[in-house]
Amino acid sequence: ETGVTQTPRHLVMGMTNKKSLKCEQHLGHNAMYWYKQSAKKPLELMFVYNFKEQTENNSVPSRFSPECPNSSHLFLHLHTLQPEDSALYLCASSPAEAQGDQPQHFGDGTRLSIL
Amino acid sequence: AQRVTQPEKLLSVFKGAPVELKCNYSYSGSPELFWYVQYSRQRLQLLLRHISRESIKGFTADLNKGETSFHLKKPFAQEEDSAMYYCALIIRAGSYQLTFGKGTKLSVIP
Numbered sequence: 001e002t003g004v005t006q007t008p009r010h011l012v013m014g015m016t017n018k019k020s021l022k023c024e025q026h027l028g029h030n031a032m033y034w035y036k037q038s039a040k041k042p043l044e045l046m047f048v049y050n051f052k053e054q055t056e057n058n059s060v061p062s063r064f065s066p067e068c069p070n071s072s073h074l075f076l077h078l079h080t081l082q083p084e085d086s087a088l089y090l091c092a093s094s095p096a097e098a099q100g101d102q103p104q105h106f107g108d109g110t111r112l113s114i115l
Numbered sequence: 116a117q118r119v120t121q122p123e124k125l126l127s128v129f130k131g132a133p134v135e136l137k138c139n140y141s142y143s144g145s146p147e148l149f150w151y152v153q154y155s156r157q158r159l160q161l162l163l164r165h166i167s168r169e170s171i172k173g174f175t176a177d178l179n180k181g182e183t184s185f186h187l188k189k190p191f192a193q194e195e196d197s198a199m200y201y202c203a204l205i206i207r208a209g210s211y212q213l214t215f216g217k218g219t220k221l222s223v224i225p
Contacts, residue, residue, distance in 0.1 A: 043215035106159040
């Protein structure tokens with residue numbers, strides 16, 4: 001299925017490792033989002049990029065570092081994570097944040113496990 | 116801070132019975148409300164949005180500002196409606212805030 005693609009689908013890493021999650025969309029959208037979905041908690045918005053500029057950071061710890069080189073790609077760089085960071089990380093896109101109501105297309109997510 | 120409450124973690128109904136998935140929000144201004152759905156082994160997807168006043172797959176949702184609710188309804192449940200349903204609230208007041216509820220798992224019994 002085309003739309004929003006996330007890689008890898010699964011990632012296991014130690015607390016001292018550095019890894020990156022990748023998200024790609026070719027829907028012509030200009031806004032991209034990172035969400036965290038933990039067990040027993042609501043889906044949490046982490047970051048929003050609109051036209052490659054970060055417009056929101058929902059008090060996310062600095063061990064998560066987003067990067068948006070262009071409107072089609074979004075990365076989440078991870079370093080020195082904690083066990084409580086184990087979760088499903090979802091990427092989403094929408095046409096543009098400033099235009100009325102925004103349908104969002106989601107990826108399948110990356111299941112991250114911190115050892 | 117704004118909040119979205121879905122009081123039921125699990126809702127089971129028989130096929131053909133009416134369905135109502137509850138969603139309440141806390142926000143004093145003008146919210147934008149959405150329902151998202153995730154079917155088994157599929158990705159999260161938008162179901163409907165209050166601004167559009169549309170009916171998708173037989174589901175409707177009306178924003179009730181007096182009761183601060185946005186309940187999702189369908190008159191006759193189908194087996195294929197079994198899924199996780201998430202209510203979400205967007206606020207654009209200076210900054211962009213999107214808040215999801217914890218979700219309700221709908222199980223339609225054949």
